[in-house]
Amino acid sequence: MPNDHITPRIARWVCLALIVLALPRIARSSDGTGTVAFLTSGAMPSGLVERVQIHLGLNLGISIRPVASPNEPVHEFDAAAEAWTKLRVPRDHCLIALVTPATATNLRGRVYFNESVGILNVQHLATIKPHIKDLSIEEHIVRRVEKEAMRAVGLLLGMQACPSVRCAMRTPAGASELDNKGRNYCPPCWAQSMRITGVDLQERNRRMFEGNGIAPDQKKSPR
Numbered sequence: 001m002p003n004d005h006i007t008p009r010i011a012r013w014v015c016l017a018l019i020v021l022a023l024p025r026i027a028r029s030s031d032g033t034g035t036v037a038f039l040t041s042g043a044m045p046s047g048l049v050e051r052v053q054i055h056l057g058l059n060l061g062i063s064i065r066p067v068a069s070p071n072e073p074v075h076e077f078d079a080a081a082e083a084w085t086k087l088r089v090p091r092d093h094c095l096i097a098l099v100t101p102a103t104a105t106n107l108r109g110r111v112y113f114n115e116s117v118g119i120l121n122v123q124h125l126a127t128i129k130p131h132i133k134d135l136s137i138e139e140h141i142v143r144r145v146e147k148e149a150m151r152a153v154g155l156l157l158g159m160q161a162c163p164s165v166r167c168a169m170r171t172p173a174g175a176s177e178l179d180n181k182g183r184n185y186c187p188p189c190w191a192q193s194m195r196i197t198g199v200d201l202q203e204r205n206r207r208m209f210e211g212n213g214i215a216p217d218q219k220k221s222p223r
């Protein structure tokens with residue numbers, strides 16, 4: 001009967017299709033919790049990139065995957081987001097980009113949900129008047145980028161804006177709120193991010209203890 005030959009063939013195609021559909025999930029679960037792709041474009045203040053990378057890794061409890069900086073300078077965020085979404089791999093929850101654009105803009109940053117890309121304008125965050133007494137402008141800039149990177153990741157994970165003035169997930173009403181809000185998620189927001197990423201509390205605490213949120217193959221020698 002012809003059907004006796006067709007049925008195994010259909011079964012093989014169905015199996016193949018299921019494997020292809022499941023590949024992103026398998027890849028994401030291979031290191032437990034997935035990663036956040038991380039890139040920079042344009043000049044950055046000294047030490048900022050490494051601090052933001054470590055801050056994200058420690059507080060999210062997941063590995064941050066550095067991506068090589070694109071050769072082309074950024075003139076327009078929409079085009080950059082469209083190009084950079086292709087740099088994501090299946091295990092990436094999202095891609096976060098720190099940018100000093102070649103064409104100056106007052107845009108603080110933008111989250112692209114369809115592309116799973118968040119772009120932060122470091123050049124603009126650096127020009128805002130400081131609001132915390134006794135804190136250097138350099139420290140203001142690093143903390144602003146840390147806060148807005150945490151918020152961009154949270155939004156791309158599917159979290160909502162938080163009303164708590166101390167939570168990184170709060171949408172700051174102005175520059176003063178940005179400088180005064182916390183750099184981390186509040187406990188409910190953190191619990192939600194953990195549920196979404198599947199981060200294990202013990203693993204996150206281990207990372208905090210070791211003081212390094214960077215993926216093992218990205219770790220630098222202490223000296």
Ligand SMILES: [Zn+2]
Binds near residue numbers: 164167186187188190
């Ligand atoms: Zn919160």
